[in-house]
């Protein structure tokens with residue numbers, strides 16, 4: 001991910017660095033190239049527009065051009081804006097609530113939601129020493145509940161026993177009760193995914209939210225789907241309210257647009273990234289590290 005964006009920006013910046021003095025027109029030309037590179041990386045248009053406008057203002061307005069190393073200064077301004085677009089600070093999972101803490105996992109089918117639920121459970125168990133219970137609320141896809149059970153066995157994390165015929169809200173309530181009775185710290189509710197956002201899916205997720213009052217509502221989004229992932233996040237955030245985003249398939253060769261747009265479009269941080277199929281392949285999202293990877 002980010003390889004072609006990184007290459008494109010690298011060549012723009014190399015040219016900037018080689019020039020001693022810079023005029024406003026030089027900066028304008030470089031920023032036009034940055035703009036094209038961001039659009040080609042599938043970054044959402046409004047995000048690109050405000051990014052370029054802010055960088056331009058900083059770069060031409062504040063004595064940068066009269067400095068000893070204007071090229072370096074412009075590059076630093078781009079870097080700093082990239083970090084703030086990505087979210088500036090790391091955003092860890094919030095565990096500051098009474099047990100059992102409900103986590104609601106939502107997203108489209110195939111986004112990696114069930115795998116990510118198990119990945120997070122394993123992380124909470126290993127890193128935070130939390131006792132976690134997972135429950136699948138996916139009654140639409142016959143094998144879904146079984147899939148989470150198998151992942152639970154792999155991660156050695158408990159799953160709620162399957163009761164055939166029960167509806168999502170009832171499963172969620174049963175999970176919370178089992179969480180209380182069993183002394184669990186976190187209850188992870190893996191909701192059903194659909195191929196596209198529809199009202200039935202939204203209503204179901206909203207009903208589960210109202211019944212459980214989740215402390216974290218995490219959208220799982222596939223980084224390879226670019227602008228679609230961002231549109232999905234926007235829709236879920238409007239209707240259900242998100243606390244954070246987990247971006248999956250960051251190990252794939254996506255162009256990076258989703259990662260760069262998510263925060264700006266939804267106002268919610270990317271908290272974690274999925275970097276492979278294994279249950280251990282989950283990492284904290286570090287805006288600074290990603291920016292450095294993009295800018296080399």
Ligand code: GDP
Nearest residue numbers: 109110111112113114115248249274275276277
């Ligand atoms: P769901 O339908 O959203 O619940 O998706 P699943 O959890 O069943 O995942 C679909 C496929 O994506 C599975 O084969 C997962 O192993 C795979 N997957 C999930 N997350 C990642 C990731 O971060 N990287 C890669 N390469 N594959 C992933």
